Amino acid sequence: MIEIHELTVRFGARDVLRNVTLTIPCGQRAALLGANGAGKTTLLRALLAHLPFSGSAAIGGHDVREDGVRARALVGYVPQTPAFPPLLTAAEVVAYFQEIRAVVPDPLPLLAEVGLDAEAGKPVGALSGGMARRLALAVAQIGDPPVLLLDEPGSHLDAGGEILLRSWLDEAVPRGRTVLVATHHLNGLQGLVDRMVLLEDGRVRADAGVDAIRAARWLEVSTPGPMPALPDGVSVLPAGNGVLHLRVRDGSLPALLEVLGARPVDIHEPALVDVLREVRG
Amino acid sequence: MSWLTIARWDARAVLRDRWFISVAGAFGSLVIAAALVALGSVDVLGVSAFGRVAATLIHLGMLFIPLIGLTVGAVWIAGERESGSLVLLLSQPVERRTVFSAKYLGVAWGMTGAVAVGFGAAGLLLALRAGTDRIPAFLWLVVLSSLLALAMLATGFLISAGSPSRSRALGTALLVWLALVIVSDLGILGTAMILRLPAWAVLVLGSLNPVSAFRLAAIVGITGSADLTGPVGLYAADRLGFAGLLGALVLILAAWTGGAYLLGRKRFLEAVEG
Known part of the structure; x- marks a missing residue:
């Protein structure tokens, strides 16, 4: 120890x-x-x-x-x-x-x-x-x-x-x-x-x-605007140039993709350190 | 017995150190060359050849032994600190004071061994050509040289213990060498003349320098008198007696070794533990 x-x-x-x-x-x-x-x-x-x-x-x-x-x-x-x-x-x-x-x-x-x-x-x-x-x-x-x-x-x-x-x-x-x-x-x-x-x-x-940390993990979704009606578990991150950056909690992705329809989306995981910063412990 | 392990490996390492091999090799070669040249005329001069060998060896020892001891000692710990290898050793289950002591003992072991081999070769030549009757005087020179090596190595370790880099340690060691070997006697002579110092003060100032103590002890021990040591040596022999003078000079070398070693260890512990 x-x-x-x-x-x-x-x-x-x-x-x-x-x-x-x-x-x-x-x-x-x-x-x-x-x-x-x-x-x-x-x-x-x-x-x-x-x-x-x-x-x-x-x-x-x-x-x-x-x-x-x-x-x-x-x-x-x-x-x-x-x-x-x-x-x-x-x-x-x-x-x-x-x-x-x-x-x-x-x-x-x-x-x-x-x-x-x-x-x-x-x-x-x-x-x-x-x-x-x-x-x-x-x-x-x-x-x-x-x-x-x-x-x-x-x-x-x-x-x-x-x-x-x-x-x-x-x-x-x-x-x-x-x-x-x-x-x-x-x-x-x-x-x-x-x-x-x-x-x-x-x-x-x-x-x-x-x-x-794993439990608190989220996904980040980037997609061109405009802002849709966001389902539960999705929040907006700072962005620019007409691109939306969304934070998606576990389980909310299918609902969000349904809302976004045919828009192109880029889905990625945040760095573990960023998640750790939010979890704090 | 981790101290023995560290000491043994450091003794092995010093005998692989290129600087040590170069300088000790040059010293050993000069010692043997001096013995050969002086003994070349032994048939004509008889035992007086030994005096010439001894005078040469004393002067070589005064130059080379401090140079080897100071420089090797100065870079030994500072070099390991700079390279980072000291960190790994200090991460082992060994007392820090043991690390310092064992390293000193290891390098001392290697260095005195090399001095003994160099002098041993010259002694063998001497015994073969000039007979064995002067061997005790020669052994006295070997003992004194070893003591001087230990004192200079301890001083080198003192420099090394707190030096952040190998180059700074080496620079300091060379300055100390210059001060002890070249500048010291001239400085004392100048000071004595300007300040009109009494003989005892000149004796004390001169003898505190381990290189001077080595020279005085070697000359007095080999010749059996203080006649060749100048007025200061004669004064000292008169005041302390022959044995007393030799004892005091050996004590100075031992005190210099102990003092520098203890100060170096203190500095080392402060540097590694804060």
Whole structure:
């Protein structure tokens, strides 16, 4: 379980995170969403006690500052930009972190799992961005930690890497892992998280379960004017140029299409983040 | 035993570091070349050849050991911080103070090992050509060089601990090297002349510089007297005695190592935890 209470991080005169309170229970996979600079990476780094903060944070009941070694023993972390001891090979990096976590060094099976067995002898400096990301995923699995903190884990990954990440997140549920994924887009991760938390300007703006978000979801319909008599469950969104933008709640679409008759229509789903903003939780 | 793991891997890493290999290689080559040249005339000069080897080694040590220790130490943590690899290490279940200590021990292990190998080769040549009677004096030089390496490495780690970038750390390290190796003695001499400092003040100021302490301790230890150390050394030997002077100089090197190490660790903890 991850517990964050009134956590504030200040860089100079600027509050990067403001009074963030969040509890992620055991076995839940939560996505931490937000634009660049919203404070996602800072929150993950605060959970690892990499920077000073006020308030409190605990992982598995261990305060991340007072009892940091025990807290970090529960965490597998994939940083935003993975970097490794520069003079080691991929296999040595895995062996190094295995030894640190008191796991018998045996890097090859883990490297094979992330598709890097052929790169085992390569210096880490020679790995591509995607390979470095895969290596970071391998390192984060060492010791089978019950909590995963993933910072933009999908960036730089090729299709194979994304499949690997998806299967990894899929497996998190039966293994009872708690996952916090920071990302500015949900591409590839939809359906793999149970909850979404939206950070804006260092504050939690919205926080809801995926089921609640799905239930609140609507469709958006664009069609040329004029305005018809709208059925129940349909509202008007701001628009221009003689085009109508309508928000249609679940189940109201057939009635609306009947009203619109033969008019051309464009139906699309809003971004999940927009729905999340309205649900708030 | 995560500290041992980190130390072992850092020792391995330093021996793969291109800068370290280049400078330590140049140092080792010069040490061996100096020994060969000086010993070339051993049949004519006998044991006095050792004095020439020792003088050369002391001067090489004064230049190279601070350069290696300061620069390697300065970029070690700052480089990892800049590249981001330190973040992953600090995310592991290891005390932060252990990370600093283990990294220092690892690099120290690799560095003193390299110093010992370089001097060991010269010592072997010396033993083969000039006999083994001067080996204890030679070992004294190896011990002092290792102490100087530890002091300079700790100073490098102090610079590295709070530096945001590798280049700034390296720049600071080179300035400190210039100050300790080149400017310090000239500055003290100038200050002594202008301010008419008493001998004890010149002694204290001079000896506080670990490079000067190394030089004094090496000359006094190898020659068995302070005759070659100038008026300040003679004054010190007169006041402290032979053993007292050597003890004080070794203590200065040890204090410099401990002080820089503790300050560096404090700075490191402040930088990673705020």
